[in-house]
Amino acid sequence: MDVQRAHDIVNSLGVIEVLYQGEPIWIENINGDLARIDFLERRHQAEVPVHDLMECV
Numbered sequence: 001m002d003v004q005r006a007h008d009i010v011n012s013l014g015v016i017e018v019l020y021q022g023e024p025i026w027i028e029n030i031n032g033d034l035a036r037i038d039f040l041e042r043r044h045q046a047e048v049p050v051h052d053l054m055e056c057v
Helices: 003-011
Strands: 018-020 023-031 034-039 044-049 053-055
Touching: 003 023, 003 053
Parallel strands: none
Antiparallel strands: 018 023, 018 053, 023 034, 034 044
């Protein structure tokens, strides 16, 4: 995913499904090319490269 799309998702009023390594996540914020994410199924946070995120279409 590119950084601009990640910003669009964070600022969206809707819910957009995003995966990191096959797991559903919520993007908390973006700092440069890193995203602070919450894993939805295991209540864990991490900071990962934005380009490793995948939007489900």
